[in-house]
Amino acid sequence: EAQVTQNPRYLITVTGKKLTVTCSQNMNHEYMSWYRQDPGLGLRQIYYSMNVEVTDKGDVPEGYKVSRKEKRNFPLILESPSPNQTSLYFCASSFSIGEKLFFGSGTQLSVL
């Protein structure tokens, strides 16, 4: 089944403790992206990747890192999480930037 898989689904952590949210797609997509969803703000793009080893900042990249060493994986790294990073995070992928996005099920992150 074609899908984007994110893990974990729920995560509660404390300020400053490094964490990684994994994202994997099995559709051989070139384009991958991370978004955060906050009430009243909609989805805001954190980082995106046009292909392996090619990443770029979105609208809200501060406090986040990404890597794209393999085509299928695009992990989101929070080196030192803070409470303002409490949010619902979505990974998405597509064949190319102009094509429809396939979204993961989301990761609800709470930073205490």
Place this chain on the structure above:
Amino acid sequence: AQSVAQPEDQVNVAEGNPLTVKCTYSVSGNPYLFWYVQYPNRGLQFLLKYITGDNLVKGSYGFEAEFNKSQTSFHLKKPSALVSDSALYFCAVRDAGANNLFFGTGTRLTVIP
């Protein structure tokens, strides 16, 4: 710079009535326009897109959207609403030549039985 506005946070419609969810956009070049739907505890799902061609775009689940260049709008429509259409709807825009997609703040649609 690109931007998209969904002026209504909430839209209520009776089952069987037509529905419209509004979206306006701003881009410097030609727009790529999308609608996505989010059901509770789920990721977003693609409904339809406009790149070029016919201004009326048909999508999944009986939805359609009309591209209006002069009004810079891309409203989502359905002739007869179902209770199962109740969800959060997002409009998104990409400026041709840009590498990112910009989402609106979302409109919660409630279809009343």
